[in-house]
Amino acid sequence: MPHVEVLPNSTSVRAPGYALVPDTGHGTVQVAAQQTSGRKRAARSLGLPGGDTTVRQQNAVLKHLAELDKDSHRDVQVPVPKDSAGRVSKKTTPNVRRILMSQKTFANHLADEEAAIAQQQQARQSATTPRTKIVPDLKRASTSELRAIPGSGPSQNAAKPIGGLPPAPNRDPLDDDPLLKSYVPSAPSEEVMEALVSGPPLSYNAARAGPPPAGKPQRHFCEICGYWGAVKCMKCGARVCGLECKGAHDDGRCLKFYA
Amino acid sequence: MPRITKPTERVLPDQTLIIDNGAYTMKAGFANASPTLDNCHAIPNCIARDRGRRVWIGAQLEKCNDFGEITFRRPVEKGFLVNWEAQKAIWDNAFIEKGATLPCNPQSTNLVLTEAPNTPAALQKNCDEIVFEEYEFASYSRCLSPALNAYHDIQSLHGAPSRDSNIQALPAECLLVIDSGFSHSTVTPLFNGKPIHQAIRRLDIGGKFLTNYLKELISIRHYNMLDETHLMNEVKETICFISEDFKRDLERTWKGASASRKKALDGEREIVVDYVLPDYNAHKQGFMRPHDRSPSAKLRKMGSLSGAGDVTEESMTLGNERFTVPELLFSPGDLGMKQEGLPGTVLQSLSGLPPGLWPAMLANILVVGGNSKIQGFMKRLEMEVRQLAPAECAVRIARAPDPIKSAWLGGAHLAAKRSALKAVQVTRQEYQEHGSGWLGKVFSGSVLR
Numbered sequence: 187m188p189h190v191e192v193l194p195n196s197t198s199v200r201a202p203g204y205a206l207v208p209d210t211g212h213g214t215v216q217v218a219a220q221q222t223s224g225r226k227r228a229a230r231s232l233g234l235p236g237g238d239t240t241v242r243q244q245n246a247v248l249k250h251l252a253e254l255d256k257d258s259h260r261d262v263q264v265p266v267p268k269d270s271a272g273r274v275s276k277k278t279t280p281n282v283r284r285i286l287m288s289q290k291t292f293a294n295h296l297a298d299e300e301a302a303i304a305q306q307q308q309a310r311q312s313a314t315t316p317r318t319k320i321v322p323d324l325k326r327a328s329t330s331e332l333r334a335i336p337g338s339g340p341s342q343n344a345a346k347p348i349g350g351l352p353p354a355p356n357r358d359p360l361d362d363d364p365l366l367k368s369y370v371p372s373a374p375s376e377e378v379m380e381a382l383v384s385g386p387p388l389s390y391n392a393a394r395a396g397p398p399p400a401g402k403p404q405r406h407f408c409e410i411c412g413y414w415g416a417v418k419c420m421k422c423g424a425r426v427c428g429l430e431c432k433g434a435h436d437d438g439r440c441l442k443f444y445a
Numbered sequence: 446m447p448r449i450t451k452p453t454e455r456v457l458p459d460q461t462l463i464i465d466n467g468a469y470t471m472k473a474g475f476a477n478a479s480p481t482l483d484n485c486h487a488i489p490n491c492i493a494r495d496r497g498r499r500v501w502i503g504a505q506l507e508k509c510n511d512f513g514e515i516t517f518r519r520p521v522e523k524g525f526l527v528n529w530e531a532q533k534a535i536w537d538n539a540f541i542e543k544g545a546t547l548p549c550n551p552q553s554t555n556l557v558l559t560e561a562p563n564t565p566a567a568l569q570k571n572c573d574e575i576v577f578e579e580y581e582f583a584s585y586s587r588c589l590s591p592a593l594n595a596y597h598d599i600q601s602l603h604g605a606p607s608r609d610s611n612i613q614a615l616p617a618e619c620l621l622v623i624d625s626g627f628s629h630s631t632v633t634p635l636f637n638g639k640p641i642h643q644a645i646r647r648l649d650i651g652g653k654f655l656t657n658y659l660k661e662l663i664s665i666r667h668y669n670m671l672d673e674t675h676l677m678n679e680v681k682e683t684i685c686f687i688s689e690d691f692k693r694d695l696e697r698t699w700k701g702a703s704a705s706r707k708k709a710l711d712g713e714r715e716i717v718v719d720y721v722l723p724d725y726n727a728h729k730q731g732f733m734r735p736h737d738r739s740p741s742a743k744l745r746k747m748g749s750l751s752g753a754g755d756v757t758e759e760s761m762t763l764g765n766e767r768f769t770v771p772e773l774l775f776s777p778g779d780l781g782m783k784q785e786g787l788p789g790t791v792l793q794s795l796s797g798l799p800p801g802l803w804p805a806m807l808a809n810i811l812v813v814g815g816n817s818k819i820q821g822f823m824k825r826l827e828m829e830v831r832q833l834a835p836a837e838c839a840v841r842i843a844r845a846p847d848p849i850k851s852a853w854l855g856g857a858h859l860a861a862k863r864s865a866l867k868a869v870q871v872t873r874q875e876y877q878e879h880g881s882g883w884l885g886k887v888f889s890g891s892v893l894r
Binding site: 244247250251253254255256257258260262263264265266267278279281282285286287288290291292295296298299371372373374378379382383384385386387388389390392393394395396397398402404405407409410411412413414439 | 665785802891
């Protein structure tokens with residue numbers, strides 16, 4: 187099978203109207219597409235047995251979160267009033283015209299940014315000669331890398347007395363007790379700080395806070411009254427607190443009528 | 446290797462406009478020698494259309510008194526300035542047109558504009574081009590909104606004596622800014638006023654998210670409020686508080702609690718309240734009042750629903766909505782969001798820094814942004830950060846005196862010092878000489894001037 191590779195092109199022109207989107211393979215769309223055959227079984231089997239994490243429920247959660255992040259419940263178009271939009275007294279430059287006419291949303295810009303980063307990474311992987319331009323690393327540097335910078339870690343400076351003072355003559359014998367020792371490391375050197383401050387910004391997705399450490403179970407609440415959701419609806423998996431709220435759930439909010 | 450261009454003497458005009466361009470409000474005003482919060486105007490950053498199909502732009506919204514079913518168009522999306530068509534209309538209304546709040550002639554004005562952390566480069570470029578090519582400001586600098594907070598007297602917030610006014614523009618050496626705003630909450634470590642980009646973290650929950658969640662809960666439990674975003678925002682600001690003991694408060698508000706249990710949990714501040722909805726026809730504002738449990742009150746409510754009698758007010762009884770909604774800032778997992786709460790985000794941000802900086806950062810935390818005004822927010826945040834932080838480090842958390850206008854005031858302190866301002870501003874002439882690509886590099890720090 188022939189191996190196809192996109193070579194980095196220095197004179198690439200961004201065409202308007204579409205964006206290259208990196209295919210990460212973990213998107214909602216893909217997950218949804220997997221359900222086309224044997225839907226129920228697939229949806230159930232992918233999640234942990236007995237858990238709340240079937241694919242269908244994950245999708246519902248993602249959809250709900252996206253819904254809550256929207257500006258308004260409906261899609262509304264509020265046009266800019268004509269008397270202020272049409273009032274162009276002086277000549278506008280092509281740049282300004284392009285920006286003002288642009289109907290791109292943040293999702294479009296984000297997709298563009300992700301595509302650019304993916305392309306940069308591809309370029310870096312395929313580049314074998316060092317004469318290619320070094321692209322700034324938009325991914326997070328791991329803490330271990332930062333610790334590897336000399337002078338930043340606690341171990342290097344631990345031996346040096348802080349501030350150049352001679353050690354106090356009469357030391358308490360308990361000072362060396364490992365249980366009582368203070369482990370606050372000394373401040374990093376100026377070069378380290380300079381490197382930190384001049385680092386490139388992260389991409390939008392890289393700066394998102396990560397998930398909490400595993401082990402803390404998710405809390406569930408009754409979707410009707412907000413009390414602890416101790417009972418799970420057998421049809422749709424929603425949580426309710428008791429019989430009274432289960433009735434209200436069945437009356438209007440159960441997602442599945444036939445199951 | 447940074448490229449060094451020929452140093453030129455920059456001449457800046459006297460007037461400086463500072464705009465902290467937020468998603469909900471735009472904080473704008475002119476700097477002077479000793480700026481105060483009164484110099485700052487918080488202008489709604491939106492174009493709104495009410496149910497009479499009348500359109501209101503920015504500051505005009507103050508005159509609007511019917512917020513029923515009002516819809517908003519916001520140029521700032523998820524914290525980033527995306528739609529310049531709308532933003533230009535709002536800026537024109539606020540600065541250029543007749544009767545503007547802050548009339549200004551851009552050609553003889555310096556502009557200090559803020560942006561959210563991690564803005565995509567394409568949006569930054571758009572912003573630069575509009576500022577210089579459309580508005581033609583004399584000089585301009587674009588900086589991170591949290592970064593401007595470093596120009597405050599941070600130590601006095603922690604109880605230290607206030608510093609000498611002669612050293613006003615010195616940025617704080619180490620500062621960790623928690624900015625919980627309308628679109629999201631960010632944690633930004635600053636060193637000498639410069640952001641440490643690798644360690645900036647963002648929690649995708651802001652005031653908008655909380656409002657929408659409250660709207661959803663009330664629509665399930667009381668009235669359909671799906672089109673009443675503005676009202677829900679008001680309700681949220683009035684009633685929400687952050688619980689110190691979530692489990693206990695949830696038990697206290699349970700509808701099925703038996704009489705004996707209620708007695709055991711009573712005797713403290715009552716959580717359940719009534720919110721009386723506003724009447725836009727009679728120009729009545731909505732307000733909160735303690736819940737009346739007596740049967741006569743219940744009858745009155747039934748009577749008002751059936752339209753009998755002279756009582757025309759409508760109210761809804763709110764219990765656990767009051768604290769489960771802002772609780773999301775501390776445990777987003779309650780809705781299945783795969784992110785850690787605000788205290789955890791602080792620790793994630795610290796993990797991107799060398800451990801030697803942790804003590805200094807943890808001892809100098811500044812909280813800004815509208816969400817920090819929620820009752821109980823500071824106490825809970827301090828408690829949880831204290832629990833997560835290493836035991837050796839002291840944790841000091843302070844809220845800015847005005848958390849919403851804090852970044853603006855910091856920018857005004859910066860602009861008050863001419864030499865500091867001169868160091869960051871780029872003049873229009875330089876832009877015309879070097880172009881927008883160069884300008885982007887100047888603001889990101891990879892080109893020194």
